[in-house]
Amino acid sequence: MAKQHWKGGALLAPVPAVMVSCGNGDIDNIITIGWTGICSTHPPKLYISVRPERFSYSLIKESGEFCVNIPSSEMVRALDWCGVRSGKDCDKFKEMKLTKEDSFAVSCKSIAECPMTLECRVDKIIPLGSHDMFIADIVAVAVDEEIIDDKGRLMLEKADMLAYLHGDYFTLGKKIGDFGFSVRKKKTVAKRRRK
Numbered sequence: 001m002a003k004q005h006w007k008g009g010a011l012l013a014p015v016p017a018v019m020v021s022c023g024n025g026d027i028d029n030i031i032t033i034g035w036t037g038i039c040s041t042h043p044p045k046l047y048i049s050v051r052p053e054r055f056s057y058s059l060i061k062e063s064g065e066f067c068v069n070i071p072s073s074e075m076v077r078a079l080d081w082c083g084v085r086s087g088k089d090c091d092k093f094k095e096m097k098l099t100k101e102d103s104f105a106v107s108c109k110s111i112a113e114c115p116m117t118l119e120c121r122v123d124k125i126i127p128l129g130s131h132d133m134f135i136a137d138i139v140a141v142a143v144d145e146e147i148i149d150d151k152g153r154l155m156l157e158k159a160d161m162l163a164y165l166h167g168d169y170f171t172l173g174k175k176i177g178d179f180g181f182s183v184r185k186k187k188t189v190a191k192r193r194r195k
């Protein structure tokens, strides 16, 4: 495999693209965020990186709260739109016909149409350069009952989530493994032998 060497760049992919809702009680806004991820399991924490010039930046900084709403692939137009229009000029909930939903643990609204919402309270803000990283505690999670099976297990594959690859949106493909499958004993082989 012949490789070219480029200078360092923000080229990690795929990443999620999420709709972060935020507000101060008077204004409810949505900002599309690609620079996000889990950064601790216990306690559960995630980060979002936001440019200080975004309208949402001060809403999040002042309230100390935001919601990471994970859209389904059929919401891709709203996802993109909220990432190219500013809440200082329009009401994104209204323009995209999205429903404001009361959150469980934070005061800002969630997006009812999204199958999963992570409600977050800001812990630390780390200035990094172009973006400030908001590290936040995930204080509650709202999940659509349609993606929970009768044993209470989360079936995220049914949420029809999407991925963001360097400017392009993609649906997800087929499942090709699961955590630890590479070292797991193959039960199916043993079962087959027993027959």
Ligand SMILES: Cc1cc2nc3c(=O)[nH]c(=O)nc-3n(C[C@H](O)[C@H](O)[C@H](O)COP(=O)(O)O)c2cc1C
Residues within 6 Å of the ligand: 017, 029, 030, 031, 032, 033, 034, 035, 036, 049, 050, 051, 054, 055, 056, 057, 079, 080, 082, 083, 084, 085, 086, 087, 088, 131, 164
């Ligand atoms: C797919 C996508 C990903 C984005 N990721 C980020 C991001 O991680 N951080 C950020 O500050 N802006 C990001 N943006 C840009 C903001 O969403 C955009 O500037 C938005 O209009 C800001 O809204 P606001 O002015 O209402 O806060 C992204 C936009 C798109 C379309």
